[in-house]
Amino acid sequence: MGIISSKEEVGKRLQEYAKNYFGSITKLEKALGKSRNTLQSYTLGLSYPGGEILALLIGLYRDWE
Numbered sequence: 001m002g003i004i005s006s007k008e009e010v011g012k013r014l015q016e017y018a019k020n021y022f023g024s025i026t027k028l029e030k031a032l033g034k035s036r037n038t039l040q041s042y043t044l045g046l047s048y049p050g051g052e053i054l055a056l057l058i059g060l061y062r063d064w065e
Contacts, residue, residue, distance in 0.1 A: 008045035015043050017057075032056045 005013070018028040018039075029038050032053070041047045049057070 006045070007042075007048055010048060011043045011045035014039065014049070018043075031060060 015025065018025045022028040022031060025039055025043060026036060029036060032038070033056070034053075039049075039053070042049045042053070
């Protein structure tokens with residue numbers, strides 16, 4: 001069984017991903033086709049991203065391959 005990361009760790013990783021690959025959270029939101037502050041609850045460690053956001057992130061990753 002895998003280790004489940006804390007909400008804070010997931011948020012930190014999402015922030016790093018956004019900065020490294022898109023330059024900012026806002027640019028990642030735009031690439032996902034989402035409105036401003038959509039990822040805020042995730043990046044602040046308040047909740048886990050749901051299936052829709054995870055699917056969109058996977059889709060972006062596949063576009064780079």
